[in-house]
């Protein structure tokens with residue numbers, strides 16, 4: 001029997017007002033396993049009213065006490081971390097090792113990290129001859145977070161924690177494709193001690209509850225992570241009410257490999273950057289730029305390393321590559337592989353759906369795939385595929401590498417592999433992206449600013465930036 005997920009409104013698990021649910025399936029098997037509330041504006045009105053009632057007392061609660069509740073929630077999740085990891089892998093299709101070591105580990109870290117933040121450190125003072133001024137950071141009121149399916153609990157908590165720490169009441173909408181761990185978190189909120197109405201979790205589709213959130217007059221800010229077209233729709237909708245928005249959107253991230261790089265480290269880094277989480281991380285690299293003098297050698301080594309990735313049931317220990325998140329997403333990825341062939345690409349590895357025998361025979365598995373001979377301006381090198389795809393592109397020199405790296409509408413992240421510290425610094429400064437890694441990929445310090453340029457988004461997340469986003473700044477001046 002499928003599990004029935006419920007909304008969490010005003011401190012209680014609640015069925016959707018309409019009584020409507022839809023099914024979500026387990027990507028590794030293709031079989032429905034949970035029923036998800038198809039929430040709409042009526043559920044949202046209840047949640048917003050509860051959040052408004054809760055706001056004055058929550059705002060007045062000392063930040064340290066708010067943080068203690070976040071840390072308590074982290075502890076409660078930690079006590080059930082294996083159940084959370086299993087649920088994340090069932091819901092998303094990702095291998096268990098990732099759910100354990102990345103998703104749930106980071107969700108707990110997010111809650112702890114923001115729960116111990118020093119809000120006073122955000123304030124500034126200004127002393128002049130005749131006046132002195134100081135700033136205050138105060139909560140906004142009722143805010144919303146909208147999160148995607150690729151790192152479900154990780155990204156949900158990455159937004160929820162700073163919103164709460166800053167003193168806001170929250171309407172949280174996880175992706176309808178992966179609702180389970182947000183539901184499990186909502187079951188712990190009362191035990192953690194959050195007063196009713198402070199956190200409300202609404203499940204449902206972007207076109208109904210998502211749009212209703214953007215249009216709601218009493219929601220004052222939205223923090224969103226997801227696809228660029230959805231981000232644009234939220235931005236346009238939010239503009240009508242001058243809502244604050246933070247948008248973390250797609251990428252078409254380049255990895256640059258120079259001939260002087262540590263060869264083995266670069267091969268390992270590039271394979272991880274292309275295929276981790278079945279390529280479904282906004283920071284994954286779909287364009288691998290390789291200096292021409294090592295191109296053939298690097299290509300051979302990379303294809304060989306990627307060929308060794310173990311594809312299989314995400315719930316079996318040792319699996320490195322699980323299922324992509326949904327049938328629709330698998331089909332989108334496969335259609336891009338067809339496009340790469342149409343555009344003249346040469347397939348070096350993978351390129352198709354993988355049938356995994358047994359329990360997973362109907363699952364949405366896509367092979368790690370590598371192409372070459374595709375111009376940087378091809379559609380396949382311009383559009384975000386968000387799957388296990390790497391296109392190899394040779395370059396002659398540093399200037400050409402930078403031009404190719406910057407030659408897309410996106411600007412989220414980039415990696416540079418080089419043995420020269422000067423070159424690393426120079427290239428990092430020249431690349432148009434919010435994040436650059438030198439001789440590594442996806443090394444995350446939660447305190448650092450995080451976000452993208454161009455069509456990859458607006459604003460930055462991370463410790464201080466997220467707390468700034470979720471507060472209003474007030475300047476107080478007095479004469480001396």
Ligand code: TXE
Pocket residue numbers: 146147148149150173174175176204205206207209210211214225226227228230231233234248249250251281282384385386
């Ligand atoms: O994401 P959506 P989708 C990219 C990736 C992927 C593409 C589409 O390229 O193939 O986006 O994925 C909610 N108003 N990324 O369609 O739609 C939705 O319910 C308000 C990049 O699954 O952006 C979910 O909670 N909300 C990425 C969230 O938005 C709306 C992560 C994200 O879903 C809405 C995921 C609306 N009109 C996909 N429509 C990243 N940057 O990490 C949808 N939503």
